[in-house]
Amino acid sequence: MNESIFILKGNIVYSKSQTELAICEHGYLVCREGKVEGVYQTLPFRLGGTPIRDYGDCLIIPGLVDLHVHAPQYSFRGLGMDMELLEWLETNTFPEEAKFEDIDYAEKSYKIFADNLRRSATARACIFATVHRPATLLLMDMLEKAGLATMVGKVNMDRNCPEYLCEETSESAEETLEWIKDVNHRKYASTRPILTPRFTPSCTDELMEELKKIQMRYELPLQSHLSENQSEIEWVKELCPWSEFYGDAYDRFGLFGADCPTIMAHCVYSGDKEIARMKENGVFIAHCPESNMNLASGIAPVRKYLEEGLNVGLGSDVAGGTTENMFRCMAHAIQASKLRWRIQDERLEALTAEEVFYMATKGGGAFFGKAGSFEEGYEFDAVVLDDVRLAHPQPLDIRSRLERLIYLADEREIRAKYVNGGEIDLS
């Protein structure tokens, strides 16, 4: 059997646009050389004899994309949730992340994260590690082995954090360079480095300048945090009095998407100027609704970002969020948007199932190029969902089954998963 071309059969669902689903019942999804060749209701004659994996009445959707998740925080998901961002970082996050200097602890912890991400519906993810180079490489080795398509960042932070975790500016830059060399040396197939200054309060101007040099030398994408919490925003104003707005504190160093693809997580309080700059620079927003709830940050005005035509994807933001399950993230996005509409601003309508599905697939997938869809030429990422556990007495159409899965699915529904055309081991 030549695996360079194969076909999945089932109920194929993907986003045509932000508001419309493409549904092909009992259709054929063709993979050639790791890319989508097409979706067919009737198999073209020329494809006769191609091996078909028949998934019966299952749904087949694009692999989900998690644009923002912290791997080292997976260990304390669901713990210490009675704080806001800055206190939570000091109390929970920094002490836990410090442990990753110990490579044995890192191995134990990252194995749990990598195993669970592998078994989830997530095909692609943009991941924060810690400041530690060896542990970050170990995480990347694990994710590569799992077959997922990820971007992983060694975190940079040289101020406003406990001494046990704080880097010297030059050390932070040098370790980043060494890390990139190590990564290049490893020749990963689907694991890429991404620059990861934690957020403005953690990074001096000098460090930002060094990171910009590294970015230009290696053409690296970048991920960070933006306008998540009001105290954080005030703090950035103090730290960078020259900045017009929080995002401008990245942009002054060229680290706000103008040169290289950039993700900014949260954007709960982005004002008009920040929105305009994100649009101009093509910044990707990672909306993290469960984290917005758990850290009492507020609710990002996602409808506004969609209307403005910004790039928006979803992020689990573990451990601001409690789970890697991106179905839960989609449901939380709808729920948060409804409360925002009701309580805060009736001008921004609630998000629909179609819209959150778009964000969790094609919207976030665009950060990886052509990913998150079954249109021709897209990376072949697919998740086969068997919803038999979620029993119901009445007949349901495909769109309804998808909506139910958004609210109810977890890894038990995943019958198969493909990333870049390769089948993932779900055991």
Place this chain on the structure above:
Amino acid sequence: MNESIFILKGNIVYSKSQTELAICEHGYLVCREGKVEGVYQTLPFRLGGTPIRDYGDCLIIPGLVDLHVHAPQYSFRGLGMDMELLEWLETNTFPEEAKFEDIDYAEKSYKIFADNLRRSATARACIFATVHRPATLLLMDMLEKAGLATMVGKVNMDRNCPEYLCEETSESAEETLEWIKDVNHRKYASTRPILTPRFTPSCTDELMEELKKIQMRYELPLQSHLSENQSEIEWVKELCPWSEFYGDAYDRFGLFGADCPTIMAHCVYSGDKEIARMKENGVFIAHCPESNMNLASGIAPVRKYLEEGLNVGLGSDVAGGTTENMFRCMAHAIQASKLRWRIQDERLEALTAEEVFYMATKGGGAFFGKAGSFEEGYEFDAVVLDDVRLAHPQPLDIRSRLERLIYLADEREIRAKYVNGGEIDLS
């Protein structure tokens, strides 16, 4: 082995008060004649020889209490969630509930509900059925067989609903009487009838008067809905111009807790007068946070109700909520309260893990008498939780393990479940 007395061994956790957990690590929980005899760190000498079921490092918590759930709506959980209450009732709820006139459909649908409730951490529940007497009895038969402790109501509605579902006033009262006779005839051990006028907009004054007569004759508890949605509240003002506030429209008929235990679901918009009346009458509030989100109702000011000393429990409110999983309900309660604090009213602090655990156990359990705690004399409802699936690299204390379970647990964590001292079949 004499099963009238037995002992569970494990990490025993229950609410001492709204804000404090009682934790007994590797302790003994003694059941005698279906009631809790006590919790012991060291087994008293007199209990030597009593059979012990050793659950190792598992957590043992009181069975959870769901104060508000609609059994017929379980079939469309997670579906059609893009509407507010009144439109959602017309579009989703009434057409589905009408199907329960067909006893075969009811059997198919209620079996799914009863099976999943049995396998969940819920020990006790207050349940809405439909207007149909035979289907309601069938549901009660199933719940009795499952061994759960429930109160189930044949719904009453004689106005403002589609003709296919609308009862005549006299028919509604007569069917209710017949239903109660049928129930009494069946001599259930743990399944009780509860009067269930759907809500004021669905029930004429005449029907309310008839229900009051039935209540007094049989001393029945009552459940209904209150102040969930602003359009609903306006509507009640129009329908009952003589009422001081929504709750008063029940109280005028004596159906607001003054005589018999009464649950009012939601209370998102209860004003001071309504709160005062609920307090005076001992009304139980069923807070349904996921439903508040999904139907964009708003967020109930639960902190205020707790501070006022009202009786508050939690409700899944399927299918306003999407899941029977009361852990999820606890997490949603915390999350909703944080958003309320941040966006709506900083005077009402967010709920804590301790508080939602209290509401899901002892708080709601009080509606059943002594239930939801491991204090002496309480009904012996216990859930044994094995959190091994939720892997972590670091040691965790019992309180932390409970907090994680609130966010992450589902039926996979349940190793055993007891209701009234009887072990439930989880298969």
